[in-house]
Amino acid sequence: NAGVTQTPKFQVLKTGQSMTLQCAQDMNHEYMSWYRQDPGMGLRLIHYSVGAGITDQGEVPNGYNVSRSTTEDFPLRLLSAAPSQTSVYFCASSDRLIKNIQYFGAGTRLSVL
Amino acid sequence: GQQVMQIPQYQHVQEGEDFTTYCNSSTTLSNIQWYKQRPGGHPVFLIQLVKSGEVKKQKRLTFQFGEAKKNSSLHITATQTTDVGTYFCAGVKGGNKLVFGAGTILRVKS
Secondary structure, three states, rough: OOEEEEOOOOEEEOOOOOEEEEEEEEEOOEEEEEEEEEOOOOOOEEEEEEEEOOOEEEOOOEEEOOOOOOOOEOEEEOOOOOOHOOOEEEEEOOOOOOOOEEEEOOOOOEEEO | OOOOOEOOEEEEEEEEEEEEEEEEEEEOEEEOOOOOOOOOOOOEEEEEEEEOEEEEOOOOOOEOOOOOEEEEEEOOOOOOHOOOOOEEEEEEEOOEEEEEEEOOEEEEEO
């Protein structure tokens, strides 16, 4: 039981490049979320999903896309990377019955030059 | 939108001293959670408070939820070096969206 697995752990992009941050969970959780963490700003919700095929925007969705084709996977796509997207990204999942308690992955540290 | 303010931003204490971090919301929360993030790590759930005026303890950690369900605090008694990290509160107002405070960074001098 690995919990929430994020790949890659580190990534450097050039402005304008696109990439996908992977997130997978093996706990059969219905809820999954993406957050970004910036110094002094806590964790801000980017997108979230309440089940396969259902996604919705969080607080800071611009520049990011998500999809949820399976219960296990919730990839985050950066369409055209910008320096403002330099951050640490965390994926989290939660159980439908205790849906607010988040289990976080180890994070992806992204730098956009 | 809903905001959760957390203070202080940073605190440096001597080992054995107490530590407290506070969260305040502009609106009533259905519940509040606390997470701990070790340096270089990811947030880990500590506790959830649901009832007005609720107080919960975990060893040296005491969590409180205000009577109006708009504020909360985490108090650590006699800090240890293992307590270092960032402590986040996260408020819930219906649904599954958490709103995190900015966090309090705790450093402990031994």
